[in-house]
Amino acid sequence: MPLALVLTVGILGLIFGSFLNVCIHRLPRRESLNWPPSHCTACQRRLAWFENVPVVAWLALRGRCRTCGVAISPIYPIVELTTAVVFAGGVMVYGLTPILFVRLAFACALIVLFVIDLQHRILPNVITLPGIGAGFVASLFLPPGWLSSLIGILAGGGVLFGIAEVYYRTRGQEGLGMGDVKMLAMIGAFLGWPLMLLTLVLASFAGSLVGVTLLATGRGTMQAALPFGTFLALGALVSAVTGDVMLAWYLSFY
Numbered sequence: 724m725p726l727a728l729v730l731t732v733g734i735l736g737l738i739f740g741s742f743l744n745v746c747i748h749r750l751p752r753r754e755s756l757n758w759p760p761s762h763c764t765a766c767q768r769r770l771a772w773f774e775n776v777p778v779v780a781w782l783a784l785r786g787r788c789r790t791c792g793v794a795i796s797p798i799y800p801i802v803e804l805t806t807a808v809v810f811a812g813g814v815m816v817y818g819l820t821p822i823l824f825v826r827l828a829f830a831c832a833l834i835v836l837f838v839i840d841l842q843h844r845i846l847p848n849v850i851t852l853p854g855i856g857a858g859f860v861a862s863l864f865l866p867p868g869w870l871s872s873l874i875g876i877l878a879g880g881g882v883l884f885g886i887a888e889v890y891y892r893t894r895g896q897e898g899l900g901m902g903d904v905k906m907l908a909m910i911g912a913f914l915g916w917p918l919m920l921l922t923l924v925l926a927s928f929a930g931s932l933v934g935v936t937l938l939a940t941g942r943g944t945m946q947a948a949l950p951f952g953t954f955l956a957l958g959a960l961v962s963a964v965t966g967d968v969m970l971a972w973y974l975s976f977y
C-alpha cells in the first residue's frame with residue numbers, strides 16, 4: 724500500500740470530518756446543513772476560509788473564536804482527526820475496492836451517531852433510516868450479501884425492540900430508545916446478521932463495564948441511562964474490521 728495513497732485518503736478524511744462536525748452540530752438542532760455558512764455559534768460571525776481548515780485552525784486559534792474569544796469545543800478537532808484515522812485505516816484494510824467506499828460511508832454515520840448520542844441522547848432518524856436503506860442496497864452487490872443484510876435488519880431491530888419492550892414492562896421506564904433499535908437495524912444492514920450480533924455483544928459488554936465502573940466509583944446510578952448508541956458505534960467499528968477473524972476464532976471451538 725503506497726504511503727502517498729494512505730496520506731491522501733487520510734487528508735480526505737480530515738475534510739469529511741469537518742463536514743461530519745456540521746452534521747453533529749446542526750442535525751440535533753434541526754438546522755439546515757448548507758445554510759447559513761460556517762459561523763461562530765456564540766457571536767455569529769462568519770468564519771474566514773482559513774478558520775475552516777481542519778484541526779490546524781483549532782490549534783492555531785488555541786481553541787477560541789478570534790472575535791468573541793468563546794471556547795471552541797475540542798470535539799471538533801477530535802472528530803476530524805478520528806475521521807482521518809478511520810479513512811487512512813480503511814484504505815489500509817480494504818484497499819481501493821468498492822467495499823471501502825461502503826464501509827467509509829458507514830463509519831461516517833457511526834461517528835456522527837456516536838457524538839450526537841453522547842451529547843444529546845438521541846439517534847436521529849435522518850441518519851439511521853436512510854442508513855438501513857443504503858446498507859441493504861450496497862449488500863445487493865457486495866458482502867455480506869442481501870440475505871444476511873435483510874436478516875441483520877430484522878433481527879437487529881427485532882432483538883432490541885424485544886429487549887426495550889420487556890424492560891419497559893418490567894421496570895416501568897424506558898431503558899432503550901427506538902433510536903437504538905433503528906441503529907442496530909442499520910448495523911445489521913451494512914454488516915449482516917453475524918457481525919450485527921457480535922456488535923450487540925461487544926456494545927453490551929462495554930456498556931456494562933462502563934456502567935459498573937461508574938456505579939463503583941459513585942459517579943452514576945443504575946437509573947442514569949448510558950447512551951447505548953455510543954457503545955453500538957464502537958462495537959460496530961470493531962466488528963467491521965476484526966469481526967470475521969473474531970467469529971472464525973470463536974467458531975473454531977465447535
Ligand SMILES: [Zn+2]
Pocket residue numbers: 763764765766767768788789790791792793
Ligand atoms: Zn465568536
